[in-house]
Amino acid sequence: MNILRKLGSWDVVVLVALALVVIVGEATIKGVGTPVFWRFVTLEVIPIAIIALPLTLIVITGEIDLSVASVMGLTCSVMGSLWAHGVTSLPLLIALCLLLGAVLGAFNGLFVTVFGLPSLAVTIGTLALYRGLAYVVLGDKAVSNYPVSWTSNAISPIPGLTIPWFVIIVGVLAVLFAVVLHATPIGRGLYAMGNNAEAARFAGVAVARTKFWLFVATGTMSSLAGVFWTFRFASARADNANGLELAVVAAVLLGGVSIFGGRGGLLGVIGAVVLLSTLRNALQLASVPPNTLTIVTGTLLIASVVGPNVVGMARERLRRRRPA
Amino acid sequence: MLVLEGVSKSFGAVAALRDVRLELRAGEAHALVGENGAGKSTLVKILAGAHAPDAGTITMNGEPLVLHNPADARAAGIAVIYQEPTLFPDLSVAENIFMGRQPLRGMRRIDAGEMRRRAAELFDRLGVQLDPDRPARGLSIADQQLVEIAKALSFDARVLVMDEPTAALSGVEVERLFAVARSLRDAGAAVLFISHRFDEVFALCERITVMRDGQWVSTDAAADLTVADVVRRMVGREVGTLFPKEEAAIGDARLEVRGLTRQGYFTDVSFTVHSGEIVALAGLVGAGRSEVIRAVFGVDRYDSGEVLVDGRPLHRGSASAAIGAGLALVPEDRRQQGLIMELSVERNATLPRRWSLSSLGLLFGGSERRAARDWSQRLQVKAARLGDPVSTLSGGNQQKVVLAKWLATQPRVLIVDEPTRGIDVGTKAEVHRLLSTLAGEGVAVLMVSSELPEVLGMADRVLVMHEGRLAADIPRHQADEESVMLAATGQGDR
Amino acid sequence: MTAVDTAAPPRTARATRLTHRVFLVRELGIVAALVLLIGATAISNHRFLSAQSVKDLLLGATILAILATGQAIVVITRNVDLSVGSVLGLSAFATGTLFLDHPGIPIPVVLVAGAALGAVCGAVNGALIAAARVPALVVTLGTLYVFRGIDYRWATGKQINAADIPRSFLHMGTNTVLGVPILTLFALVVVLCAGFYLRSYRSGRELYAIGSDPAAARLSGIAVGRRVFFAFVTCGALAGLAGVLYVARFGTLDANAGLGQELNVVAAVVVGGVAIFGGSGSVYGAALGAMLLTTIGSALPVLGVTPFWQRAAVGALILAAIGLDRALSVRVTKSLQRGVHQ
Amino acid sequence: EDTNTPSSDTSAGAGGSGTIKSGLKVAFLPKQVNNPYFDTSDNKGGKVAVEEFKGVYSETGPSETSPSAQVSYINTLSQQGTNVIAVSANDKDAICGALNEARQAGAKVVTYDSDTKPECRDLFINQATSEGIAKVQIKLISDAIGPDGGEIAILSATANATNQNAWIEMMKTELAKPEYSKLKLVDTVYGDDDDQKSFQEAQGLLAKHPNLKGIISPTTVGIAAAGRYLSGSSYKSKVQLTGLGTPNQMKAYVKDGTVKAFALWNPADLGYLAAYAGAALASGIIKGKEGDKFTAGKLGEFTVGKDGTVLLGDPYTFKADNIDQFNF
Ligand SMILES: Nc1ncnc2c1ncn2[C@@H]1O[C@H](COP(=O)(O)OP(=O)(O)OP(=O)(O)O)[C@@H](O)[C@H]1O
Ligand SMILES: Nc1ncnc2c1ncn2[C@@H]1O[C@H](COP(=O)(O)OP(=O)(O)OP(=O)(O)O)[C@@H](O)[C@H]1O
Ligand SMILES: [Mg+2]
């Protein structure tokens, strides 16, 4: 019971929902739960999870980054362009891309923390700017002649399993972010500034500096997702991952992170990322029309904010009744 | 005319009002006095329709009155000046005054010219010079308060409620306000006046109601009371015991502030606090005291000057550097600055120490909980569980959490801003004892306080600020009510 | 007026004048940028200022300007509506279906029906936000998916073409009055009415008050929930109207009408000087912002810049606009404070 | 292992003989499900074919034209044990991996309308050749203008669109033929497949060339915008317009006389052929090699060409008397 309390009720709701989807799906839909199913789900989960990790931290501090998918797109474009211009060393390519992501994130962070502009407006701006630059770099061409070894290695399974090995990297990163958020002084500071930035400042939390580095981290992780995306689809295009930001934000919010900051945790977010992909794939296997899937996603998102509110109101009512 | 009976209100665990009664008469000015946190503002908010009482009735001219929201109160002719100004920073001053009641012309359009003219008229009546067209953003606290007063006046209200309207005003402005309030009263309105300044209370009001710890204590004609009577009723015991000041050995200079200036806030502030010494920083609200200590602590920037701790200059603009150097700041606004209301007692209490509590950069539940329990027990924080959000605690207990949070860092210099605001009498004395003890242990204490008795009772030395400058430095044996007030109002000899 | 002048002492008056000037500057700034852009483009290509081209510029801005007007009303209350693109799509498809099912239906009825459908969508948003007290960003992100999904389900296997739409209605999309397209007149009326309402009516001013400080608005007796609800209904209705006009302009349509418009609309509002955290800005600014964004879109290719730069330019413009707003507000605040503290 | 293998047991060589198995699961995966063009090709063409050979038809796909979203649906189809996947690729490389995984799982992959790299699919159903497209458009504009000829211009999509440029080159070759000696190509402009830009460019052409007699716009956006401009202007029926367009977009302009005729392949036939080609592959009738022959219902016999390509035929010409039969 104590453990449940600690996890926070929404994390549990998400995980229970995930378990339900898997169990009911396996029982009623052919193909759900097979090794191949999980392979496809993980492939879909990887890029979203990579971005959701740092974005969770950002949203917990009360900010938001909508430019993540554009950072991915620009990374893909630059990577394609570098490759086309003869940069053929894989480590160098990856390093340059991650550096680019860090710079793009720092640009966001600069506007938000140094100039004090609202992150929502700033990252809507860079959402357009970065995507535009991606087009400027690569135009409407696609670069796809990467060595097959790179592209197939990126998604090759862990020996003996069907799940891609890249998931291990994501897992390590997830643990890292979870530890930072939940078990370090930095994490304590994140929650503090998300709830009340001024009080956090009075307690010695370097609010602006922390936020800046979070934006850098988000940029870097987004470009990592971009690298994975390029190799997974063996194609660098300016419109790669167009619109993915909404999917990531939806997952973070569904995971129980408050859009106003200060509330939520990584377990719920990871659960929500997996839940969304599993549900989508399961419904697809059940031949639910794609248009219905759109409605389901939206409804889930609304439920994720209305749900806890209703639960809270009900609890409040119960508490009021009890003393009487 | 307006009668409140049996009114109770609690916020979670905090019982702000218990079975309070109040009777306002037409053509009479009525004072409501009580200590910080006695529940005065809560009562005002109930009158204003902003809070619904848990129990009790309100009747107006014999008719029961139910206030669902502020609009109802307004419709009933109740005008309220809140303690904290509630202005819209982006809108013009004139609009702030007339929001929702703007004068109209054809097609129910707003008549902006008329609105401006009426606002200017109100300002004339109050004798202030404010441009009705300027936005409220950037107004000083005093000017904000004046706009609030103009707003209340514009109602032609039958009941005028003023929650500490004079706290930020100068003598002339107060006189003007009183003239207006008297003319309203003489025109048959009921006036409810809340203030911590007894001279004002006695100058304006015919009857005085005293509250203590959320409860009604007494209502008497002002003529039958002396200041001493009122204070005794407010505090519930002799004032002397409230300030258990111990003599402590005064040692070396701990905190030195030299020529600190922040444009628009304070200018050329210099002072020194020694170990074992309690220095009070007094002045009227808005004099810039909080701004100075915020700059010292590093949460605000400053333009010039320097701060030294134990002779070493402090990195400016970094609260964590200040904490590292042994500074601690208990801020004035507990809800906004002191605590993170949604987080647990434990997390709040250990936040400034989170780095030193971690091992290898990792925090494990145990160390935080132990540290939090340790200090909560020492200060006798009453909380059901340390894991509960601080918002569920009573005001006094919240303040204890803030103190615990800072004392746990074992500061060498403790800065406290209005340390006893909103806490009950018993706790207040405890806090004072604590400050005394700490000073005795060699901590340098800098205390900002608006309560003169507290300043006089606790301080070894009183610094007085006036309009952003240090106006006086008065040693304990010379400090009295008069000398401090003179300096604070700018009439000191310096 | 004289009373004001004598009542205002010189030092605050100076600060006030500056504030006024800044707000004027903010909208004039967009106009200047617009003039500069059109001028430069016209110099490099004379056809850019022909009657037909001006007409197309205006037409291009019309739908975005109407959406931006609705969005500005919502943003002024410190909220945001991301579902406008989906509402537009839904209403556009409904309009087409109406013409398909009732060929003789009068145009005003269609306009009202489209706006009403939009208002219903807006009411869903507004009810969730005002009653269930959930953040607008999340709710409208959700309804962005839901409304679009409904649109898709409805439109699957159907298509509306110019041939199904009455000629008179399509003419409304191309014809002009004194050189101004009829659709643009719609936008003009909408913007002027909204601007007039926000400026001259109590409830309009209350929207600013809510955005400026919601807690203070509650204490002042403003019915915050109700006002916010109606702001969303209005925004939805305008998106619905935009959907009808979309059909008039493009004739052919599928379920993707308005896809991805939400970010453009928010961008137009932000570029137009409406603060994203509410309380200030005007619908005129928002409409001008929409105009600037669409004009950039048409001017860049004419200037010989590849269209690939267009998005990047829009992004840079948003950043410049919010940066400029910030710099101006810092200056104004400083000068106002100085005005008080000598 | 594959429990979904259809029951019929006809063994057939690669020679066009043999029958199509019944019960084949055939799935269409368009670029985007809500696009009317694909609604026609899949639900009015593919579905008809699948019903003819008693297969199980389905259509699924993303609601936005993104390759990554397509991949997810390919994965689902391969898990569902689909026998034939007919896909119109959003990217020639990005969906390759997923298609190959599906093929390893036993599916036959046919691309239609838009191809992938040849190694990721079994067949590509090509709607028309560049020569065919160029030829029909020149013929249509010549017929529309009449024997006297005159100046013509081209309103294309983007300047670097490879298929457009290939067609334009072919048109020039075609114009060099003696029967078109009276037609003179005076200008080529680019509308970037943007409605507004195309509209302006069409207007600009007429302003620049007072003697212009005809416009060819080999892109659906361009021809619709030009049609809209002409029908609302004084040039209506004085300046001829043709190109590649969809009947629904153009119906109004054909009816009001702005456009006499324009071309496009019949998308329904395209889907129909794709279904049959896929079924032939899945039934082992053909292997997808050059020279393989198969029969596609009412469309007759087709031969697999180079690079595993099957050509649908010449573009179809839409005019006032047949346009009402189409709805896409
Ligand atoms: N919104 C609230 N939520 C929880 N507790 C509250 C709230 N408002 C007031 N309180 C608590 O109610 C008690 C009474 O507060 P109130 O503001 O009425 O005191 P006051 O007499 O006006 O004091 P002061 O002289 O400092 O203005 C305090 O303990 C305070 O902390
Ligand atoms: N929101 C504000 N806008 C403009 N000026 C402000 C604002 N808040 C404070 N000031 C100004 O800053 C100066 C210092 O105010 P501050 O509240 O720090 O004074 P204080 O002496 O600490 O009073 P208090 O007793 O309230 O703590 C004053 O001149 C005040 O007018
Ligand atoms: Mg009070």
Ligand SMILES: [Mg+2]
């Ligand atoms: Mg203060």
